[in-house]
Amino acid sequence: MSTYADPYASSRETTEGRVYSVTGGDWDALATEIGATKEERVVVNMGPQHPSTHGVLRLILELEGETVTEARCGIGYLHTGIEKNTEYRTWTQGVTFVTRMDYLAPIFNEVAYCLGVEKLLGITNEIPERASVIRVLMMELNRISSHMVALGTGALELGALSPMIFAFRERELVLDLFEMISGLRMNMAYIRPGGVAQDIPTGGVAKIRETVAQLRTNFKDNEKLLIGNTIWMKRTQHIGYLDLAGCTTLGITGPVLRSAGLAWDLRKTQPYCGYENYEFDVVTANSCDVYGRFLVRMGELEQSLRIIEQACDKLDRLEGQPVMVADKKIAWPSQLSVGADGMGNSLNHIREIMGESMEALIHHFKLVTEGFRVPAGQVYTAVESPRGETGVHLVSDGGTRPYRVHFREPSFNNLQATAAMSEGGMVADIIAAVASIDPVMGGVDR
């Protein structure tokens, strides 16, 4: 042994006892050293940089042998002050910030935020139907891409590699649609107060239908891989148990709540964006365990495809209708369009403001730099995101910038269930429990 002390893999004495730093490597030496102590109880810091903790989540586990006696979460490693930042930007620019919270479900953040701004403005009933249908379409596509990551990485964290390959194949198809519609694969800032940034491109609906058919075929592969798979079921059944009473106490919503048998889905119970006009079922399970949550998510994929198909039919019927509110004091002046050099400002609009109408230029300048004023007051709007109730509490002081934006993030709330789900179980099962909550740390920490 050399005298060189590796700062990342060493042991030192503290007031709490001997502390070992582990980054992989020589486990035998570590096991021997720990085995030599008389202490039965070990406190393990898992994360925040750990491949199985679903992001920068730090788990603080107290172990007796392989049994978890206490589990606590350390969060905040991805806190970026998004809520504070929005207070210094216009209401429209806020969309660009909030889309980055839960980065696997950006559309849901945008819709929840925009519904809140529209409620404050009092224009909820003036949103064009085509805009609402596009919102629903985008949300359900996003639900598929988000659930695909939940299933893929969840399986990966339990050691099953193939489902991840398949799930990301499916996610890629959805992201291609996002790119076609909004120009971006993630963090699109596509939903805007008053409507959406631009219409679906020509031929877009046909492409979506094609992808839906492809996804329906592909989902069968995922089902074959995991449903009824003995190893998968042994790792997930009766693991991470949380019943309805536990969910209620901890404020848990989303697939975790539905895996406890309660068919609570805001799309059905408190519809928004016209969800009452779509036919779909709320998928539930009764097992209250990781396997139940997995089945709920698998079932929701099919329901999302059903909604997307109905949305496509509606889009055909609403062809050519506006996608932004008629009030020119709110509607974003320019519309994007695809040019020879890719997506950018609509050239027709540039021609108008630069060459034809001084008033249009002033209007554009005022609305883009200063923004529109929102009457003072506060609202709370909620949507059913892939992880549960994404709620937005907005306060306006009557100005062009939000006074306060707060997101009630389902990931943040649901992560509290980690202790209830995993204490008393095996240390390996905590991975399954956390994966079944499907927390996205961007949303947790904001």
Place this chain on the structure above:
Amino acid sequence: MSEDTGAFGVHGTGDTSGFSGLVRAVHSAGSSERPFGSYFDDLADDLERAYPEFNDAIEKIVVDRGELTLFVKAAKLREVATTLRDNEKLRFEYGLGVNGVHYPDETDREFHAVYELLSMTHNRRVRLEVAVPASNPHLPSLVEVWGGMNWHERETYDMFGIVFDGHPALTRILMPDDWQGFPQRKDYPLGGIAVEYKGATTPAPSERRSYR
């Protein structure tokens, strides 16, 4: 922290975005008159029947944009919350969370805590709003009423410095444990924090600007 100078010696709004100058007073909504409409009258009646001290505990009822807000006195918050949860006609079994709002101009009511409640049984929502003075920002904790309030109260403490008495472990949750100041307060600047990483220091954005 004095009123003129915020954390880190900031003056004015603390706006480092370059869009400052749009400073305006906030007007809180006045009390609403009956009938409130929707299920709000029933809810208020049911709460009044179930909770004898209703008139003392509820400062005002505001119905705005189709949402019901009950302004509750801090001392009565836990009783009101427990009644809302337990009464079978109310049954707000979900405490969705708490959020702070800072109104520096409302003397002795600077910090507002806003609770969103949901009743799955009756498919209803209600909002509780409680005001506390900045000089003594203390509120009773509702973790015993709704366990899920735990992290939400920690976040509100972390961001606003509102202390929830009776919380099992009220510590910072998003900011580092040794952080100075409460970032979501209005006198706390955006940016303005020097960053030290591995011995090198990057000055705060407000200090970097050449026109300063």
